[in-house]
Amino acid sequence: MTTITKLLIANRGEIASRVIRTAREMDIPCVAVYSDADADADFVREADEAVHLPGTAPADTYLRADLVLEAARVTGADAIHPGYGFLSENAGFARACADAGITFVGPPPEAIESMGSKIEAKKTMAAAGVPVLPGITIDTDAEIDASALSARVADDIGYPVLVKAAFGGGGRGMRIVREEAGLVEAVEGARREAVTAFGDGTVFLERYLDAPRHIEVQIFADTQGNVVHFFERECSIQRRYQKIIEEAPSPIVDGALREELGSAAVAAGKAIGYVGAGTAEFVMGADGRFYFLEVNTRLQVEHPVTELVTGLDLVRLQLHVAEGNPLPDEALDASITGHAIEVRLYAEDVAAGFLPATGTVHGFTVPDLPGIRVDAGVSEGSEVGVHYDPMLAKVIAYGATRDEARRRLARALSESSLHGVVTNRELLVGILREPEFAAGTIDTGYLTRHDPLALARAGRGASIVPVHTLAAALAAQATHRAEARVLGTLPSGWRNVPSGWQETSFEVEGEDVAVRYRLTRGGLRAEVAGEALDAVLHEASPQRVDLTVAGVRRTCAVRRVAEVAYVDSALGSTTLAETARFPEPGSLNAPGSLLAPMPGTVVRVSVEEGARVAEGTTILVLEAMKMEHTIAAPTDGIVTEIRVTTGQTVDLGAVLAVVEEPS
Template sequence: MFKKILIANRGEIALRIIRTVKEMGIKTVAVYSTVDKNSLHVYFADEAVCIGPPSPNQSYLNVPNLISAAEITNADAIHPGYGFLSENPYFSSMCKKHGIKFIGPLPNHMIQIGNKISAKKTMKKIGISCLPGSDCFFVESSYKEIEKIAEKIGYPIIIKSVSGGGGKGIRSVLNKNSLKNSWEEAKKETLACFGRGKKEMYIEKLILNPRHVEIQIIGDKYGKACHLSERDCSIQRRNQKLLEEAPSPFLTPYLRKKMGEIAVKAAESIHYEGVGTIEFLLDKNKNFYFLEMNPRIQVEHPITEEITGLDLIQEQICLAYGKKLSEKNYYPKMYSIECRINAEEPYKNFRPMAGKITQMHVPGGKGVRVDTHIYAGYSVSHYYDSMIAKIITTAKSRKETIEKMRRSLDEFVIEGICTTIPFHKQLMQNKDFLKGEYHTNFLDTLKFY
């Protein structure tokens, strides 16, 4: 097994990985920017290395600095977490070049499925339904060219960045009148979020009010894969998830089985190694279409852990070391919900908020899990993503799980900054949510903000 693992990330996911790695008897190395010097992952790791100033490009996205940190600490593996460089084939290949194991998929898998157009072509070859759409084009393309593509596909459409993620570089277009503004916004955001080297975009048919459901898959280097059921990620704002639950209240047992089998087929067809998700959009008639494949651990992985009893970080590490897959397809017997707690003002269009946390109390009790890196006295920076905690509740029924979440949200106290806790409290009382009747545009129709 690995002797020492460097965690190339920050915040709650870095702390989450450190805990599992230590429990496996493996030494840990944290990395941090100058603004993160007082973060818990720095304190709890066996070693810590400063990798640069606060800007992600100079620290957490700085490949030479991360490789150097691994070399000077004699780390033999790197876990990228999610976000930052977790889906970067260059980083993965540089790890290999320097004799460091990247705990994630191979570079060629990242290239094959990280590019959304390439991923769709791969899925079509093995018979998985995909939404009608265009090939890729570039941000320099003329508006007339974009207009022709949109007309050919037929409104409503959605404009996307090929290398996008986190809801960035995406704009929905209901009709021709809003195409030009949406196109300008999407390409500006693509350049701002993914860099000048990531200029490819595409257009596909837009399903109105779909469900967003992802299947958790794991695969080993010997060509075997399995699924661990699904997560419903349809509660979103601006294409970013706010709440996830497992299993989905929208799926029938038959549909769950069918989607799971297709996800396993997709993973095995490309000999996928490690932990990942196959994501689908479902229309109101329960027709499902491939959306994308994510070759990394997801923010919402705890709800899968809670219903299966598995530690997905441990699974990642063991698979990366070359162990054979021992799990079988899982069909849920428990229910779990995750609420993402962000440092945002929910009733001011979810405006991010930085500042110092003055008081804090974390909920507890059976079936309650809180993944967080914050504490009283911690300063939330404006340099990074606004998520500061995740509350996960688990019980034998969806109703019990929601009741447990209500109680936990009431107990969770964070003072000094605004958070999305009040939003989640309101959501837990919504009659449509309680019935499981929601979709990706649910919050817009209810005017939560």
């Protein structure tokens, strides 16, 4: 038995804040560690003490076990909670904590090692009677023989094949290969991504089940030999192999199947001598048969849904077990009450194929509705860069039934605002309100069957652009009048020549939209994009515009930051960048220029200048927010310029290469 007197959190963002919240309730002082990029982050201010890790990249900061242990030494922390990601599943780090006399809030190093390799994990699970899928392994330093690899896959697995990193998780390095032609490139790409994310390029290939359900089971174990499960979570709504919506319990799992899943998960925990919080993950086919994926030897991102349906605080239990205590009765006899659904709010551009987004957070609010919980890693003024995972916050809803939780969450999200960074909020709302999701008939192919962009736009009113652009223009004019130093009593939009129009334009979703309006004795006259609007203005202030358009009255909340207006109403949310009337002349990019779709680092240049390429040929690969993004030739042509080199950091919109069509 031991007592934790000071806890260091070896992580960042929302999970660091989450751990601090429970530790504070337990009267355990907390130490944060932070990189240069996180110097002003919320979790740093929330901790009792904080230690700077010089640098920005994870490999230089949060992944430096020596720096984290030194931070614990200088602050007198006698325990470390690793959160998830970074060092959380690093057996060497767990062992180093023990060697330093520091309690690692997680499983024993041996348990981490046994599950750290997906290959060895599957062998262990098969021996324990847990169902597994067939697969093969390619070591990090192994030479790839294309013909031999193709033969092994054909003989031992068959297509389609899932390629994934053998160490780590979170969807890093995952590729689906449906035919022999793309096999080698997928393996090589997965290797690079695995090295970047986990420091080991070993990859694992296994048979891919088309559109299965992704079901996981929360397990918990203490040092007295108790191993229990806290039921299942449904994690089938995914994009790019990463979860975006999770719920507990699963809408497809009945009592008998729950017992079967739970027994398999507990068997997995016992087989590896588990201690603490862990998750056994399974894929389930349409026939109800399930197969082992992995055991995540850490707390999961989606743990709040389990907390809400069981009434347990999993972080509190982690700390309780780490002190050598047995699991309390409420954990040994846990039960499910109600339903909970969680969404992950990501900084990403759905319309651009889920590309990561960056920026400064303005006005992040979630309405305070019954049953709503928010675990956030950002707040007003937070900077979202390219170095870390793009998840900004988790919004979780609890209800007596699944439908109640679903409706509460959809309403809370639809009334939320997060400005300054492009997010997936509207996609999440669209999914929650879509009939197939509402019925619970979901699987990992959901976002293949349903167009993400169509889902994101489903909840937006058709008149959102004209209403919001007019509201932004009227709010801007109200701001000008409020700031006027002379003739401040004149009404907004007053003109010496009554027939004069106020004119402005905004860039909205990549298009320029012109707005013209006049405020006359007869009321408001307005045109948007050349179309006259039947509009009545009731009130206009810099932050609020009360407007009737086409017989429907709505209130628009307007937030202006520099030349950008963020407008929210019942129609949805819009970002409008005011277009300069007299823009500075700028140089035009050469025809055929390939531009960086996001800030990032060049990890591979695949062709040389002068090469003749076909449409779709990979020109180079960018990495941003731990994910690789391929820049391909948009047409057949000749690569006339390569303007970047491997390892170079580029900004959004930078010219990377030029591909000219042959004359």
